[in-house]
Amino acid sequence: MSVHRELCLVLMMVMGMVMADDDNRMLRLSLMEHEGLTERLDETLESSIQSLQGIVEALREWHQVEDVNECVEGSHNCHPYATCSDTRHGFLCKCKTGYEGDGRTSCTKKCPRGAFAVDRKCFLLSDSDDxxxxxxAANACKRLGGFLAEPEDPAQLFAEISDELNDDPALLGWTDREMEDEWVGLSGRPFQHSHLWGYGEPNDAGGEHCIEVKESRLNDIDCVQEIRYLCEF
Incomplete structure (x- = not known):
């Protein structure tokens, strides 16, 4: 065998040994990286297991807490015009039929189109040509689903509609047609607003048995007199 050929063989052997050594180093590095990844996965898994154990323990304690019916006890904070429904460890508030809102801080009366809300009631003032x-007037209000107004707080209502009335009088739903000076609403509810009569009223001048509001004061008028009117819903 020639010297040249022998040298080539030696070089090939050396190169093979170097490549094998590189492969071994790469294999060792790969194994070390794998071991590091395995350790990190183990740590993550252990942390997750601990978190799950904490959640399970919290749920176990939550289920062991005695349920309290806030709706029955009256410890809820639902709006006066909302209903309270008991749930496990809590309650729900929902506005009553005819009202809208979040059930806790607000429940506003749903008013027909064109009407406005005052003290959780809806009122509709007829047009100036009606x-x-x-x-x-009572029949017109009935057709709309309401009745001729008998406001619980007339002063507040009058303040709300003063601009819209523009000094026009408006008919209300109280009368003393059945018995003189015994004012009652058409619904049968008693009249309790004597402090709102205008000066010298009621005077029953010429048989006046119905009531109008004018300039925030009450005045008795003839029941056949035709004026604007207020419906209540």
């Missing part, structure tokens, strides 16, 4: 006597 003027009626008490019986016709």
């Amino acid at each position: 003027q009626r006597s008490i019986d016709d």
Whole structure:
């Protein structure tokens, strides 16, 4: 065998040994990286298991807490015009039918189109060209789903509609047609607003048995007189 050939063989052997050594180093590095990844995975898994154990323990304690019916005890904070429904470890508030809101801080009366809310009631003032006597006005309000207004707080209502009335009088739903000076609403509810009569009223001048509001004061008028009117819903 020639010297040249022998040298080539030696070089090939040396190169093979170097490549094998590189492969071994790469294998060792790969194994070390794998071991590091395995350790990190183990640590993550252990942390997750501990978190799950904490959640399970919290749920176990939550289920062991005695349920309290806040709706029955009256410890809820639902709005006066909302209903309270008991749930496990809590309650739900929902506005009553005819009201809208979040059930806790607000429940506002749903008013028909064109009407406005005052003290959780809805009122609708007739147009200036829609003027009626008490019986016709009562029927008109009934067709709309309401009744001729008998406001619980007339002063507040009058303040709300003063601009819209523009000094026009408006018919309300109280009368003393059945018995003189015994004012009652058409619904049968008693009249409790004597402090709102205008000066010298009621004077029953010429048989006046119905009531209008004018300039925030009450005045008795003839029941056949046709004026604007207020419906309540």
